[in-house]
Amino acid sequence: MTTTVRLREWSEATDVELSFDQVDALRRVAGSAIEIRPGSRRDAWNLKATSHAGAIRVGDLAVMIRPKIPLENLFYMLSAGQSNLDFGTSLIGYEEAELLPALAAFYERLTADTLKRGVLKAYREHDEVLVALRGRIDMPAVLRTGGMPAPVPCRFDELSTDIPENRLLRTAAMALIPYPDVDPAVRRNLRRTVGVLDGVSDVDPRAIPAITLTRLNRYYEPALRLAEVILRSGGVRDRAGTLEASTFLIDMNRLFERFVTIRLRRHLAGRLEVRDQEQTYLDVGKKISMRPDLIFYRRGEPVLVADVKYKLTDNGQARNADYYQLLAYCEALGLDAGFLIYSGEDRTDAAGARVVDGGPILRVEPIQLVGGRGTIEQSLDRLADVLLSSLIGRHARQPQDHPHLAPIIRNVSVVEVLGCAKTPS
Numbered sequence: 002m003t004t005t006v007r008l009r010e011w012s013e014a015t016d017v018e019l020s021f022d023q024v025d026a027l028r029r030v031a032g033s034a035i036e037i038r039p040g041s042r043r044d045a046w047n048l049k050a051t052s053h054a055g056a057i058r059v060g061d062l063a064v065m066i067r068p069k070i071p072l073e074n075l076f077y078m079l080s081a082g083q084s085n086l087d088f089g090t091s092l093i094g095y096e097e098a099e100l101l102p103a104l105a106a107f108y109e110r111l112t113a114d115t116l117k118r119g120v121l122k123a124y125r126e127h128d129e130v131l132v133a134l135r136g137r138i139d140m141p142a143v144l145r146t147g148g149m150p151a152p153v154p155c156r157f158d159e160l161s162t163d164i165p166e167n168r169l170l171r172t173a174a175m176a177l178i179p180y181p182d183v184d185p186a187v188r189r190n191l192r193r194t195v196g197v198l199d200g201v202s203d204v205d206p207r208a209i210p211a212i213t214l215t216r217l218n219r220y221y222e223p224a225l226r227l228a229e230v231i232l233r234s235g236g237v238r239d240r241a242g243t244l245e246a247s248t249f250l251i252d253m254n255r256l257f258e259r260f261v262t263i264r265l266r267r268h269l270a271g272r273l274e275v276r277d278q279e280q281t282y283l284d285v286g287k288k289i290s291m292r293p294d295l296i297f298y299r300r301g302e303p304v305l306v307a308d309v310k311y312k313l314t315d316n317g318q319a320r321n322a323d324y325y326q327l328l329a330y331c332e333a334l335g336l337d338a339g340f341l342i343y344s345g346e347d348r349t350d351a352a353g354a355r356v357v358d359g360g361p362i363l364r365v366e367p368i369q370l371v372g373g374r375g376t377i378e379q380s381l382d383r384l385a386d387v388l389l390s391s392l393i394g395r396h397a398r399q400p401q402d403h404p405h406l407a408p409i410i411r412n413v414s415v416v417e418v419l420g421c422a423k424t425p426s
């Protein structure tokens with residue numbers, strides 16, 4: 002019988018009875034997604050979710066973590082940048098479900114509809130030793146056998162379903178089947194998908210193949226994109242201990258950063274160029290490297306910088322380290338304004354700051370992830386307008402314009418203390 006522990010992002014379940022084997026396996030596969038601490042009694046443990054959403058399975062234990070934002074909005078974020086992947090109304094009936102069961106149901110319908118249009122096939126080259134000639138003779142192999150006339154080493158092309166597209170669909174379906182909260186009917190249909198693709202090889206989630214879309218395989222695209230999401234989020238399998246363990250986890254920090262980057266590129270197209278994770282340096286000697294989340298360029302010159310944070314402090318304020326980090330970005334790029342962009346689903350009262358001695362203005366701007374996708378897009382529209390309006394009448398500063406940072410640049414240890422080096426969101 003499966004025991005299920007249900008959490009939300011940043012929530013905690015106390016005094017959960019777990020064996021030491023379960024705790025050991027959880028720590029191995031969950032990583033930073035779950036904080037595990039001893040409970041108030043023997044064999045009891047406190048489990049606290051962090052900024053991941055999804056499911057963890059350890060033997061007969063399942064830990065389900067719901068996102069703090071509506072499922073519809075999470076799926077909208079997942080579909081950003083994925084052409085032809087639109088969840089639309091397909092999540093109706095799953096508004097209050099866990100993330101993984103909803104995703105499994107949608108993937109099952111999507112793959113079933115895709116395969117009804119025909120299982121994709123392509124010619125693959127085969128090397129076999131046959132009694133009769135097929136295709137062309139494999140001369141290097143013949144020479145290695147000393148020229149024996151039979152059997153004949155042959156090389157030929159054969160129409161096959163064992164191609165990268167089908168491997169992705171099959172492996173993603175197999176990854177979803179074991180989770181206990183997946184609806185039984187959905188699980189049966191996923192097994193049917195696996196059966197339709199019988200004879201197709203598996204894909205290593207750590208080495209997902211790049212697939213070039215053509216007119217022949219384009220109808221596979223939505224299912225392929227979702228299969229990639231599933232495999233990238235569920236690639237952890239562990240059989241090292243006494244319990245088999247697996248995870249399907251979405252890092253909400255990374256998802257939010259990716260979503261903001263993709264959508265701001267669209268909202269600012271033709272006005273500002275948005276570059277992400279571009280390396281720059283704080284010091285003249287280029288020993289202190291940094292990668293701001295976003296740098297905004299106009300006519301080839303940086304004009305704004307931003308750090309993207311999915312979660313601020315519990316009271317809705319930016320951490321001091323976040324300001325120090327953003328200040329370092331502004332100084333390194335010679336900018337007089339920087340932005341902290343965060344998920345404002347809880348509150349919108351986070352305040353910015355003006356640095357002393359004429360330093361840059363550090364602003365905090367929210368993106369609303371509650372409401373529908375229309376609300377999200379309005380929030381992004383407003384943010385794009387704020388970014389553009391902040392440039393009116395401004396110019397980039399030069400290093401001599403900000404002497405207040407001189408001691409930081411001279412003393413690397415101070416930089417480290419301030420936390421200016423890039424740290425995970």
